[in-house]
């Protein structure tokens with residue numbers, strides 16, 4: 278009998294989800310979170326609703342209020358080495374990660390159930406500060422959900438592609454302490470082609 282594949286935490290493996298612990302060197306963590314804090318972060322807005330998390334993006338900007346997708350300022354130099362290592366982890370060329378979203382979750386902030394916008398393809402997320410749990414759910418045809426979750430400790434990186442990216446929704450429950458994330462995304466081929 279072949280055992281079910283399990284990851285190192287003992288959860289059933291989720292196809293298309295990869296996690297790398299200790300992705301960021303310990304001595305680099307504070308410099309990165311300070312770098313995010315120095316940016317002009319604004320509350321995430323969607324229609325009437327203002328999220329508690331603060332964000333800004335480079336490369337491309339998706340406007341959740343208008344659905345518009347436009348070029349943004351280029352990825353700043355201090356993030357280029359971070360993008361290089363994120364790309365290496367995901368097996369992608371660095372310049373494929375054309376967008377970066379920087380987020381600070383202050384205490385009480387999280388992110389609700391969603392799939393990332395379909396203009397994007399690969400998603401590589403780096404976690405700094407407080408540990409969070411990334412939860413996944415997928416509706417079952419017969420009703421209810423399949424569920425999965427992984428812990429995202431400080432300095433870890435995850436990669437979403439394939440099933441984990443397209444078939445499952447994900448969310449992060451509100452946290453008690455501040456967490457920062459650096460999320461790189463590639464564009465879908467059809468979007469790149471215009």
Ligand SMILES: O=C(O)CCC(=O)C(=O)O
Pocket residue numbers: 378380388393402403404447449458460
């Ligand atoms: O903060 C993170 O690591 C994930 C955030 C997220 O799911 C998103 O911005 O789409």
Ligand SMILES: [Fe+2]
Pocket residue numbers: 391392393447
């Ligand atoms: Fe997401």
